[in-house]
Amino acid sequence: MATETTYDYVIVGGGTAGSVIANRLTEDPGTTVCLIEGGPDDRDLEHVLRLRDWLSVLGGDLDMRYTTVEQPRGNSDILHSRARVLGGCSSHNTLISFRPFAEDLDDWVAAGAEGWDNATVQSYADRIRCNIVPIAEKDRNAMVRDWVASAAEAADVPVVEDFNALTSHGGGFAEGAGFLSIAYDPYTGHRSSASVAYLHPIMDVRENLTVMLETWVDRLLLDGDRATGVRATAADGTRLTVNARREVVLCAGAVDTPRLLMLSGIGNAEELRAVGVEPVHDLPGVGENLLDHPESIIMWETDRPVPQNTVMHSDAALFVRRDDSDPRPDLMFHIYQIPFDDNTKRLGYESPPDGWAVCMTPNIPRSRSRGKLSLTSADPSVPPALDFRYFTDPEGYDEKTVVDGLRIAREVAAAEPFRSWIRREVAPGPAVTTDEELSEYGRRAAHTVYHPAGTCRMGAASDDTAVVDPRLRVRGLRGLRVADASVFPTLPTPNPMVMVLALGERAADLIRQDGRAVDGESR
Numbered sequence: 001m002a003t004e005t006t007y008d009y010v011i012v013g014g015g016t017a018g019s020v021i022a023n024r025l026t027e028d029p030g031t032t033v034c035l036i037e038g039g040p041d042d043r044d045l046e047h048v049l050r051l052r053d054w055l056s057v058l059g060g061d062l063d064m065r066y067t068t069v070e071q072p073r074g075n076s077d078i079l080h081s082r083a084r085v086l087g088g089c090s091s092h093n094t095l096i097s098f099r100p101f102a103e104d105l106d107d108w109v110a111a112g113a114e115g116w117d118n119a120t121v122q123s124y125a126d127r128i129r130c131n132i133v134p135i136a137e138k139d140r141n142a143m144v145r146d147w148v149a150s151a152a153e154a155a156d157v158p159v160v161e162d163f164n165a166l167t168s169h170g171g172g173f174a175e176g177a178g179f180l181s182i183a184y185d186p187y188t189g190h191r192s193s194a195s196v197a198y199l200h201p202i203m204d205v206r207e208n209l210t211v212m213l214e215t216w217v218d219r220l221l222l223d224g225d226r227a228t229g230v231r232a233t234a235a236d237g238t239r240l241t242v243n244a245r246r247e248v249v250l251c252a253g254a255v256d257t258p259r260l261l262m263l264s265g266i267g268n269a270e271e272l273r274a275v276g277v278e279p280v281h282d283l284p285g286v287g288e289n290l291l292d293h294p295e296s297i298i299m300w301e302t303d304r305p306v307p308q309n310t311v312m313h314s315d316a317a318l319f320v321r322r323d324d325s326d327p328r329p330d331l332m333f334h335i336y337q338i339p340f341d342d343n344t345k346r347l348g349y350e351s352p353p354d355g356w357a358v359c360m361t362p363n364i365p366r367s368r369s370r371g372k373l374s375l376t377s378a379d380p381s382v383p384p385a386l387d388f389r390y391f392t393d394p395e396g397y398d399e400k401t402v403v404d405g406l407r408i409a410r411e412v413a414a415a416e417p418f419r420s421w422i423r424r425e426v427a428p429g430p431a432v433t434t435d436e437e438l439s440e441y442g443r444r445a446a447h448t449v450y451h452p453a454g455t456c457r458m459g460a461a462s463d464d465t466a467v468v469d470p471r472l473r474v475r476g477l478r479g480l481r482v483a484d485a486s487v488f489p490t491l492p493t494p495n496p497m498v499m500v501l502a503l504g505e506r507a508a509d510l511i512r513q514d515g516r517a518v519d520g521e522s523r
């Protein structure tokens with residue numbers, strides 16, 4: 001059975017950015033939108049809505065569970081979780097919410113993303129509907145309070161009460177330790193994900209919004225250089241054609257958006273032909289510039305039980321700046337109040353029992369290694385190949401950052417009052433001390449902060465290596481836009497979700513403006 005329907009806009013992916021755009025476009029009752037999401041509704045999935053349970057969603061049936069190709073200088077066994085559920089990754093992530101730094105946006109403008117300057121983007125971040133608040137007092141446990149004090153003392157940085165207050169309109173911060181701001185409801189512990197904030201209030205209310213759930217898009221439809229709709233498969237196997245009168249907006253995320261473009265013949269023509277896809281539009285940038293925030297881990301066994309009041313087991317962060325010539329931090333650490341041990345276990349390290357472990361995960365805010373995503377088959381069910389090329393930057397900057405991070409983490413653990421919580425270092429263990437040893441361990445135990453981005457890079461309209469122009473339109477085609485983390489030219493220094501939400505807010509405005517311009521012309 002096949003069915004065909006038509007809407008003004010078709011949005012592929014009801015994730016973080018897609019939820020925002022679907023809400024904003026349907027504010028106009030005269031505009032019809034079809035939001036197509038590969039995963040199920042999140043409204044009655046308590047384990048999804050309860051932020052504290054986030055780890056139970058990873059690796060399960062709501063996770064795309066992407067893997068990587070072999071990483072000769074890193075860890076080849078990282079599981080790259082990507083959610084397949086309404087709200088996308090904002091429905092299984094930790095909802096840590098940082099506004100981007102002014103200099104991160106300066107970098108975007110310098111890369112050709114005209115109009116994505118700090119003042120503009122912060123004004124869109126002001127519109128975000130998710131309930132972003134500093135972690136509530138009741139959720140701040142005694143061990144993490146002590147960790148914040150020791151981190152500030154050992155790294156010689158200030159204790160910060162509200163990181164976002166420092167970045168909201170410029171200024172930013174170079175260093176600091178403190179509890180995080182989270183998009184959640186402190187009274188219920190529930191997520192304030194993109195779907196909770198943007199879709200739940202309007203689903204079944206706005207008649208101009210159609211949400212197709214458990215429906216997977218595997219091809220874009222093109223008529224010459226114009227995108228006219230998509231082909232999809234519903235949960236019961238029905239083949240669907242969904243037409244767009246105005247635009248198709250791709251919000252399938254940094255892995256699935258370039259995958260869908262390439263399966264539809266949009267990408268590097270030579271590489272597409274080599275895997276049996278007939279190219280329709282040569283766009284060599286698709287899948288290039290695969291970015292991430294890599295991290296490593298150090299783990300301790302505690303001397304007393306870890307207090308169990310928490311938002312999501314990783315409630316605070318430390319930012320350090322080693323290079324004074326840049327106003328931004330260049331090393332970030334999350335604390336984990338659980339044995340975050342997937343990668344250490346694989347290397348043979350024992351894990352303390354739950355409730356008796358604490359970890360620090362130093363990450364690289366502006367990693368210099370660049371990867372690539374590509375197809376290995378024309379079959380849409382075959383996952384793409386992800387090659388992050390971790391720790392391959394020629395200067396060795398990424399490797400050095402991890403080594404510095406492991407050393408600083410040990411200094412934090414040696415400073416009171418946190419020190420009195422620790423019985424012993426479990427991984428890598430006190431015998432691992434030289435730069436070479438720390439680098440070898442740090443890279444083999446490396447993980448992702450789960451921030452892949454950049455695979456449909458935004459750049460100037462004249463930049464042949466860019467995939468979208470600064471209005472997020474796919475270069476050389478009409479009626480097709482990308483609005484998700486794949487358009488990032490570079491990763492923001494801290495966790496990127498707020499940037500994705502702000503991008504969704506601005507994308508909706510760009511789509512509306514361009515729609516009005518077309519209406520004006522045809523009048």
Ligand SMILES: Cc1cc2nc3c(=O)[nH]c(=O)nc-3n(C[C@H](O)[C@H](O)[C@H](O)COP(=O)(O)OP(=O)(O)OC[C@H]3O[C@@H](n4cnc5c(N)ncnc54)[C@H](O)[C@@H]3O)c2cc1C
Nearest residue numbers: 013015016017038088089093095096217450485495496497
């Ligand atoms: C475990 C984890 C923890 C994280 N923690 C944080 C954090 O604390 N703070 C932070 O700032 N960032 C965090 N991130 C990163 C952040 O969540 C992502 O960068 C952001 O949510 C990406 O948004 P997006 O709109 O690009 O894609 P997504 O939110 O992934 O949305 C893509 C959506 O498209 C759907 N889709 C994909 N392909 C198709 C298709 N072909 N047909 C139909 N539907 C499709 C998917 O099911 C998904 O719902 C985390 C990520 C993960 C995975």
